[in-house]
Amino acid sequence: MSYAPNIVNLGILTGAQMAQEQYDKNNPTPRHPKKTSTTRRLQTLNRKGGAGKSTTTGSVAEELGRMGYRVLVADLDANASLTKAVGLRLGELNHSVYDVLMSPRKLLETRDAIVQLSHLNFDILPGSENLGYAEPALLMARRQHALQERLAEVEDDYDFVIIDTAGHESFMHTLGHVYADEVILPTEADIANWETIETTLASVRKVVEDGLNPKMRVRAIIVTKYQQGTKFGEAMLKKLNAEYGDLLLPVVVMQTVRVREAQAFHQPITAYAPESQPAMAYRKLAEYLERG
Ligand SMILES: Nc1ncnc2c1ncn2[C@@H]1O[C@H](COP(=O)(O)OP(=O)(O)OP(=O)(O)O)[C@@H](O)[C@H]1O
Ligand SMILES: [Mg+2]
Numbered sequence: 300m301s302y303a304p305n306i307v308n309l310g311i312l313t314g315a316q317m318a319q320e321q322y323d324k325n326n327p328t329p330r331h332p333k334k335t336s337t338t339r340r341l342q343t344l345n346r347k348g349g350a351g352k353s354t355t356t357g358s359v360a361e362e363l364g365r366m367g368y369r370v371l372v373a374d375l376d377a378n379a380s381l382t383k384a385v386g387l388r389l390g391e392l393n394h395s396v397y398d399v400l401m402s403p404r405k406l407l408e409t410r411d412a413i414v415q416l417s418h419l420n421f422d423i424l425p426g427s428e429n430l431g432y433a434e435p436a437l438l439m440a441r442r443q444h445a446l447q448e449r450l451a452e453v454e455d456d457y458d459f460v461i462i463d464t465a466g467h468e469s470f471m472h473t474l475g476h477v478y479a480d481e482v483i484l485p486t487e488a489d490i491a492n493w494e495t496i497e498t499t500l501a502s503v504r505k506v507v508e509d510g511l512n513p514k515m516r517v518r519a520i521i522v523t524k525y526q527q528g529t530k531f532g533e534a535m536l537k538k539l540n541a542e543y544g545d546l547l548l549p550v551v552v553m554q555t556v557r558v559r560e561a562q563a564f565h566q567p568i569t570a571y572a573p574e575s576q577p578a579m580a581y582r583k584l585a586e587y588l589e590r591g
Pocket of ligand 1: 350
């Protein structure tokens with residue numbers, strides 16, 4: 300394994316000079332200093348696959364970045380869907396979150412695995428399809444603090460760090476729970492999702508009760524992929540409002556082909572079509588998070 304910092308989109312290397320130029324381009328000094336004196340640590344969570352977690356993570360990260368905050372996204376999904384969605388090719392990366400979690404700091408600094416995306420307003424610690432191999436090793440060694448330890452090296456550079464995790468249960472969730480203090484829960488507005496919302500909320504309560512992270516709390520529930528005019532959608536919104544009105548973002552993210560179109564251009568909707576309904580809804584979420 301090479302321990303050179305991440306260099307992406309190199310094309311054909313013609314020599315050390317070109318490599319250096321590319322390295323400077325992809326890993327320049329930080330875009331700008333962080334805006335606040337704190338670091339907010341968030342995790343996007345829903346035990347159901349396809350609920351809109353990665354879309355929400357990328358969209359809100361980009362929006363916060365546009366608002367002048369320095370944002371890092373850590374992709375803790377073994378499918379690495381967010382990493383791929385922003386246009387990174389796993390095969391071209393020297394390092395990923397897998398290497399960071401599995402290597403000691405003296406061999407690999409977290410900073411050297413982070414990619415500063417030149418076309419977007421946030422940085423990413425890329426995901427890896429090898430994460431599945433890391434899980435048993437970390438679990439056996441009881442290293443649930445591994446992510447927290449490795450992010451501590453860089454988090455002072457950021458106003459927001461957002462962890463994106465998979466839908467299915469994994470030890471990666473535990474790593475995220477230990478690290479993150481605030482949860483964003485994206486959900487589809489379908490009664491079939493009710494149970495998953497309650498399971499997800501219960502899992503957060505358990506994190507607190509077990510002392511894994513006493514500070515963790517659900518910060519926002521956001522309805523994604525909303526289809527207007529459906530009876531089940533309206534019923535779900537009413538139920539969510541009645542039960543969790545204090546957590547529910549008062550704007551839904553509409554289901555629209557533009558979100559998928561944006562993905563084809565390796566951009567979150569907030570970068571691709573900032574005036575579209577989903578982008579405006581994600582802007583509301585970013586503003587809500589900004590208020591602390
Ligand atoms: N508002 C929207 N309109 C249309 N399609 C959407 C919208 N939001 C998300 N999608 C699409 O729904 C699919 C699932 O979204 P996403 O990948 O964000 O879910 P996820 O919860 O991260 O899934 P996983 O559990 O697999 O990680 C993706 O193909 C995405 O493009
Ligand atoms: Mg995802």
